[in-house]
Amino acid sequence: MSTGPFRPELIPLPRSLSSDGGENGMHDEASDTSDDDLSSVAPSADAHSDRGTPMDDASSRVPTEVGAQLHAIPPVVNSAQEPSAMSLLRQETVVRRQKMAVDEYGFYRDPSPTNHSHPSSAAIGMAQSGKQKVSVGSKEQQWLDLLSHWDKQFAKKRSKIKKLGRSGIPESLRAKAWTALAGSDKLKEPGIYERLLAEGNSPLFEVIERDISRCFPEHSMFAEEGGEGQTNLRNVLRAYAVYNPEIGYCQGMGMLAGMMLMHMPPEESFWLLVSTLEKHLKNFFTPVLLQLRMDAAVFEVLLHKTSKRLAVHLDKQEVPPLMYITQWFLTLYTTTLPWDTVLRVWDMLYCEGVKPLFRIGLAILRVNRDTLLKQCPTNAEILSLLLHLPRDKLEADHLVEASLRVKIRRADIDHLRKRISLMEIPERGTVSLLRKQRSPH
Amino acid sequence: MAARPSARDAAASLNNSATSAGGDAQNAANLKPIQVKLVLLGEAAVGKSSLVLRFVNNEFQENKEPTIGAAFLTQKCKLDDKIIKYEIWDTAGQERFHSLAPMYYRNAQAAVVVYDITKPASLDKAKSWVKELQRQANPNIVIALVGNKLDLEATARGVPREEAQAYATEAGLLFSEASAKTGDNVMDVFTEIAKKIPLDQLLASRGRAGGAASGSGAAAGGRVDLNAGPGGRNAQPGGCAC
Numbered sequence: 063m064s065t066g067p068f069r070p071e072l073i074p075l076p077r078s079l080s081s082d083g084g085e086n087g088m089h090d091e092a093s094d095t096s097d098d099d100l101s102s103v104a105p106s107a108d109a110h111s112d113r114g115t116p117m118d119d120a121s122s123r124v125p126t127e128v129g130a131q132l133h134a135i136p137p138v139v140n141s142a143q144e145p146s147a148m149s150l151l152r153q154e155t156v157v158r159r160q161k162m163a164v165d166e167y168g169f170y171r172d173p174s175p176t177n178h179s180h181p182s183s184a185a186i187g188m189a190q191s192g193k194q195k196v197s198v199g200s201k202e203q204q205w206l207d208l209l210s211h212w213d214k215q216f217a218k219k220r221s222k223i224k225k226l227g228r229s230g231i232p233e234s235l236r237a238k239a240w241t242a243l244a245g246s247d248k249l250k251e252p253g254i255y256e257r258l259l260a261e262g263n264s265p266l267f268e269v270i271e272r273d274i275s276r277c278f279p280e281h282s283m284f285a286e287e288g289g290e291g292q293t294n295l296r297n298v299l300r301a302y303a304v305y306n307p308e309i310g311y312c313q314g315m316g317m318l319a320g321m322m323l324m325h326m327p328p329e330e331s332f333w334l335l336v337s338t339l340e341k342h343l344k345n346f347f348t349p350v351l352l353q354l355r356m357d358a359a360v361f362e363v364l365l366h367k368t369s370k371r372l373a374v375h376l377d378k379q380e381v382p383p384l385m386y387i388t389q390w391f392l393t394l395y396t397t398t399l400p401w402d403t404v405l406r407v408w409d410m411l412y413c414e415g416v417k418p419l420f421r422i423g424l425a426i427l428r429v430n431r432d433t434l435l436k437q438c439p440t441n442a443e444i445l446s447l448l449l450h451l452p453r454d455k456l457e458a459d460h461l462v463e464a465s466l467r468v469k470i471r472r473a474d475i476d477h478l479r480k481r482i483s484l485m486e487i488p489e490r491g492t493v494s495l496l497r498k499q500r501s502p503h
Numbered sequence: 504m505a506a507r508p509s510a511r512d513a514a515a516s517l518n519n520s521a522t523s524a525g526g527d528a529q530n531a532a533n534l535k536p537i538q539v540k541l542v543l544l545g546e547a548a549v550g551k552s553s554l555v556l557r558f559v560n561n562e563f564q565e566n567k568e569p570t571i572g573a574a575f576l577t578q579k580c581k582l583d584d585k586i587i588k589y590e591i592w593d594t595a596g597q598e599r600f601h602s603l604a605p606m607y608y609r610n611a612q613a614a615v616v617v618y619d620i621t622k623p624a625s626l627d628k629a630k631s632w633v634k635e636l637q638r639q640a641n642p643n644i645v646i647a648l649v650g651n652k653l654d655l656e657a658t659a660r661g662v663p664r665e666e667a668q669a670y671a672t673e674a675g676l677l678f679s680e681a682s683a684k685t686g687d688n689v690m691d692v693f694t695e696i697a698k699k700i701p702l703d704q705l706l707a708s709r710g711r712a713g714g715a716a717s718g719s720g721a722a723a724g725g726r727v728d729l730n731a732g733p734g735g736r737n738a739q740p741g742g743c744a745c
């Protein structure tokens with residue numbers, strides 16, 4: 063392909079000119095199923111395109127549609143008149159910032175409902191059920207009481223804390239609560255953070271640098287190139303890389319640090335990152351992602367236990383959990399769920415430990431179960447769904463409730479983790495407790 | 504985000520498809536797409552995700568979220584009278600995600616191994632990927648070596664074209680230099696791959712397996728068979744999941 067004139071022979075078939083069109087196509091094809099299922103199998107019209115592209119399967123597409131699609135081709139622009147992509151982007155970013163409001167979490171919100179990356183559940187239009195809801199005022203008071211006698215309360219009131227965590231920590235106390243729950247305030251030693259920044263150096267700084275402007279570019283705190291938010295993010299990640307050279311930096315950690323910085327100052331964020339990676343995500347980010355690969359095997363067993371049919375289906379289609387939980391776990395769902403759901407997951411994680419991480423993942427599969435079984439016959443559809451989840455079933459209360467219905471015990475996880483840790487884990491590839499060791503080949 | 508139509512090559516191809524749409528539509532639509540599993544490998548930040556985005560959406564983004572694990576995208580294309588559906592795994596480039604790579608290339612019929620023409624070290628990494636693929640992947644896998652960021656050639660080229668070309672020839676790879684940013688040669692890469700893959704065999708073997716992916720049983724059979732090639736199929740006892 064290096065020589066000779068280009069002869070265009072391969073013609074990409076555009077999925078459709080607009081995402082609406084694509085959705086309609088899907089609707090037409092499967093009009094005999096319920097609306098609920100449709101909305102989730104239809105390619106997520108998520109125009110936030112760095113989440114990837116909704117796929118256009120439709121192997122049964124009717125002839126006229128292909129014809130119609132072939133005509134629906136983006137207009138050809140004469141390359142001579144084009145401004146550079148860079149300047150286009152810059153302009154667009156400026157325009158967007160001026161036009162766009164910031165949502166309650168600080169994300170720029172596109173006026174069009176399908177076009178923002180982190181819709182809150184309110185935006186999706188799900189009403190809260192209200193049942194068994196503790197009012198915000200009294201919840202705040204309960205947290206204040208807990209936090210004021212933390213050392214005494216913490217050990218005694220585990221189950222109360224767990225319950226409170228499941229209903230969501232009030233935004234005003236979230237930073238305090240996370241810090242106390244993770245024990246990062248205890249970990250913090252004065253002066254260390256500054257020293258790490260002043261004296262440290264690591265070849266990983268270059269790797270970190272590549273990701274700084276790519277971390278939450280849709281959030282007002284991090285959008286500005288070279289702004290304070292990006293500087294803080296760089297500092298927290300650099301400090302960690304120096305503080306713990308064994309882990310250093312791994313993609314995914316930027317999302318964690320970013321989330322923390324949205325709630326607390328850089329130094330506190332750094333210590334929360336330290337304790338989170340030590341307590342909750344221990345060994346997840348090691349050079350061979352050891353714990354992640356082991357937990358994928360744990361997840362596989364739990365899925366078999368809690369949803370056998372789905373587990374068998376995914377297994378048959380060669381979709382091992384590692385293919386989807388990598389993104390879910392390594393970013394603690396920040397790149398997966400609507401933002402207010404993400405916050406609730408983090409609340410539970412700090413209140414309960416690692417169990418919610420599994421439970422939420424299993425709940426995501428559960429709420430999409432029918433779609434996966436009935437409308438995702440091959441791994442292409444399955445993966446397109448799982449890696450670009452339709453937002454409508456991920457509303458916070460709904461997903462948390464679904465996760466609480468996933469009956470697993472902490473002891474199950476501990477037991478499975480122990481079993482897998484006794485196995486020989488290869489440097490690469492998936493591991494499984496359900497079959498004999500899978501080799502990379 | 505900013506979508507920028509690619510340079511003249513892709514534009515010409517799109518034009519072509521538009522004019523031929525009426526005549527071929529009927530024909531093309533009657534064909535079930537031939538699934539081609541393709542994996543992108545290469546050092547972090549050489550532009551794997553950008554190449555895919557250019558191919559699939561015909562756009563380029565300056566600030567792309569880093570790929571965590573791997574992204575999955577599909578793109579249907581028409582080559583002569585066949586419809587191909589590329590199922591693309593865009594893998595994360597950071598070294599520690601290497602531990603996940605076998606899962607993605609294990610069943611692939613094609614691989615695009617990317618380096619950055621401004622970074623000689625990235626070609627070394629590409630070579631080590633090629634070696635790993637030749638050792639571990641499907642023996643019939645079609646591998647294309649792609650030097651990306653061709654738009655920076657004038658100011659920052661670090662890898663002579665001849666050097667990479669010579670290596671590719673010796674190793675039996677397709678080769679081209681491309682730019683995800685301008686769109687130059689991107690389409691070409693996927694065209695050459697499609698031409699080199701034994702599509703007829705894929706079709707024939709799928710026919711035997713009972714047709715297209717319309718039910719889970721047929722789908723599983725079809726996919727296993729897709730790996731059958733001239734040198735025999737990818738031996739995978741029991742078709743166990745990776």
Ligand SMILES: Nc1nc2c(ncn2[C@@H]2O[C@H](COP(=O)(O)OP(=O)(O)O)[C@@H](O)[C@H]2O)c(=O)[nH]1
Nearest residue numbers: 547548549550551552553565596652682683684
């Ligand atoms: N100049 C130039 N920059 C590119 C090109 N392709 C990608 N990039 C930039 O290189 C960086 C890494 O790109 P990305 O696609 O995320 O690389 P990946 O890590 O291999 O997936 C981004 O900042 C891109 O904007 C290209 O063809 N030319």
Ligand SMILES: [Mg+2]
Nearest residue numbers: 551552570594
């Ligand atoms: Mg990438």
